[in-house]
Amino acid sequence: MTMDNKVIIGYAPTRRRIFSAKDAVKYKKLIADKLREWEIEFIDIEDINEEGLLRCAEDVEPVIDKFRKARVDALFLPHCNFGSEHSCGKVAAALNVPVLLWGPRDEAPEPDGSRLRDTQCGLFATGKVLRRMQVPFTYVPNCRVDSPQFERGFRNFTAAANVVKEFRKGRILQIDTRPADFWTMMVNEGELLEKFGIQVFPITMVEFADKVLELEASGDEDVEETVRYIHDHMEVCIPEDSVRRVAALKTAMKYFARINGCNAVAIQCWDALQQALHVMPCCANALLTDEGIPVVCETDIHGAITAIMVQAAGMGRTPSFFADWSVRHPENDNGELLQHCGPWPISLAREKARLSRPFAFPEHCPGAVVSELKPGEISILRFDGDNGDYGMLMGRAKTIEGPETIGTYAWVEIPDWPKVETMIVKGPYVHHAVGIHGDILPVIYEALNYIPGVRADFYNEEQERETTYAAWN
Template sequence: MGIREKYRDKYRVKIGFVPTRRETFSETAFRLDKAAETKKKVEERLTAMQVDYVNIDFLNEEGLLYRSRDAEKVAEYLNQQKVDAIFIAHVNFGCEEAVARLASMVRKPVLLWAVRDDAPEPEGYRFRDAQCGVFASSKVLSRFDIPFTYLTNCYTEDVKFENGIRNFLAAAGVAKAFNAPRIGQISVRPAAFWSVKCNEAELLERFGVEVMPITLVEMQKRYQDILQKKGTDFEEELDHIMSKVKAECVGREALESICAMKLAVFNWAEEENLRAAATQCWAPFTDISGIAPCYLMGDSTDDGFPIACENDIHGALTAIMALGANGASEPPFFADLTGRHPTDDNAELLWHCGVFPPGLANEKGVTIGCHQGKGYKGAGQFELKQGDITLLRFDSLKGDYKLLFGEGKTTQGPYSKGTYVWAKFNDWPAWERKFVCGPYIHHCTGVYGSYAHVFQEAVKYLKGVEPDPVYPAQEALNERWK
């Protein structure tokens, strides 16, 4: 059924398209008709790609930036339009001072590109020199300490143009997701889980992350009120939950409890404008609801609101980064690195008690069953589908924040209780060592698709976060941006 539209909207990236030309022009250099032609082609491509963008046609008859003093007007307009990123396109040499001043005022991810120049005319005239101008703009952006993404000099018709735009949208999506998000915290971490401790004050001071707590007592009141009233929205939500399920062995009462608690969490999240949450998910949660929270957590993630286990705030933040990378086209899954494959030294079991999103299940479908440990009702029982995956983990130690990421592929392996998938990597012992020796724990987030290059690029917009790639190697990641 896919992620709900109201959550998908939070991850849409809106671009401010800013074509720039040189202020001087003539019939033999920096011709205006050539600049206008390129602007039109870019806008046609963006429209065909269904990119959400605004241009700067308000500024002048051409809709081009070519004077430094206009940077303030454009910045004010783009901020009013609430753009999430800027696409600066050199349609000829451009205006480096205006470009840098604009980017410094908007302070959003920047995509820098120049159209590939045509061959000189038989008489020797050149009408653009766009590539030459992008060298100038890149230097001035660096002087202003403005991070930017570079799209290789190419024609608008080239495949690399579309790929570059889409890759940038994904990187900008990660930056948007991590831009001062509000994360819910339901109760406290389990006493035995020291590994999930985080510095809430530091997250706020350095990244603008706001952690909004709620007690289990408060959540219980919300849950009981919904369960008692069972209004129209309750029946609709229960139908929505069951539409994803092939089988259940927990009974009507437990299913209604799952539905009521999910609605209680969603209502609270909407009131507080939360992006994701982390929860106490052990016995105290069952004490207030009579169910294991696992399945409702996975179903919430499936709808676009991730809930991480064991009050892992860093895990919740990692999940929204994953949603930023794929534009909330598919949910991430929150996994334990659980154990090595019995016959494949480079494969690992990605598992959790029952919290994987049902929308990622393989063709065997989804069963709502019982928690394998205590037997509490309300845990998913299914295996995930096959495909390429990217694993990532945002974490810290002593004030140093890192984002680990790398790619692998799911594989076959023995059956396991709970929700699980086996995954194969290029060199699992190297991955294992990275997790053990870095500032990481056994939790990670998986997302289907190959996004290592996206996270590598996105980190430059997450000031204070260091990239920690595992696989592919840096050179291979760079190739994807060429």
């Protein structure tokens, strides 16, 4: 199930009766125009009353009913004057979606000393009510409609709501069991369901391999298109029959993900698959991740959850990539090698990617991607847990120059790498992580506000300060 990165906002502007209704309606329209300018999809409440504003108790149930029927992913409560704090609280508590609280900055008092809106005061009141009702919410500080601060905060909130949406519907296609020696990939499937509502849908290697062979022999159009895509976008260094099998493997993963409603895949990439199909799945993983269905290796269920969150935070601007923390840079004490056998999206290759063979396995079956990651700032994260303790290890790095190696790889520099290394060893984290170009830390930090039971672990205090500041500023 490819992520659509579409977030539907329930737009419920609010006012209090004792302040100017005219100015509240004026700001309701100004804010709605700004959302349209930003191409935000939203459901308004124009049909609820003559003002299209959330004003009092009688508006609450009709607003809830409308937003539920529209299946909104998030709720926006702009205070167009003081606002109705109890009405906002009731709507937010009923919908159980991410909530954005904000209001446009007040003008100077009128010449006679009267004030039209008192928006900031109302925000204080609604924040208190939401806390009383134990409703988590996002707050963008009081600023003008045209302020860059409002746009940054709103877009950050929208991306965070996308993360929450994808996390809550998390359903992971597990292709076969974890590799027997990989105890690090153990997960508590029941606890994931109980704590977070995340489902794991397992299939065996037998049924998966049968589907691959069926597609390979069928002349399936998706397989044919994937073969053409590989030849158009990669340097092919393996036999043509192996190219076709890789294409069939990718199509089979997509098929099982679609029919089972899964938004990520975790595959036992070795060694049962090599015994059954004599290829590596790396390129298939890369191609499917590029299409918006993240695929992770070694049946890493927690890695798949990470990939769901990271890819959702990126809002479709760029795909994620699944990596190993591997070895330290030979010269830079804060440098580290991120790599894997070859599952990174080929759209992320610094130069044209090669379809070849991995170096780490004696069989050297074909199907791995060889490419260096294109340079830039990246975010690297890991959702993980053990003994009932869950966290998100999160931080930023930048790519640096380093020795050439095999597979998909990047040398990165991280401030105070020994501290991060120690955090991974001491847990609850492991050597796998998910990266993405750009800084998504403020988005993930805000999303965790709506995912109880998962703490944020930052690489260092400086990145934590910068992220928490960016999340609300």
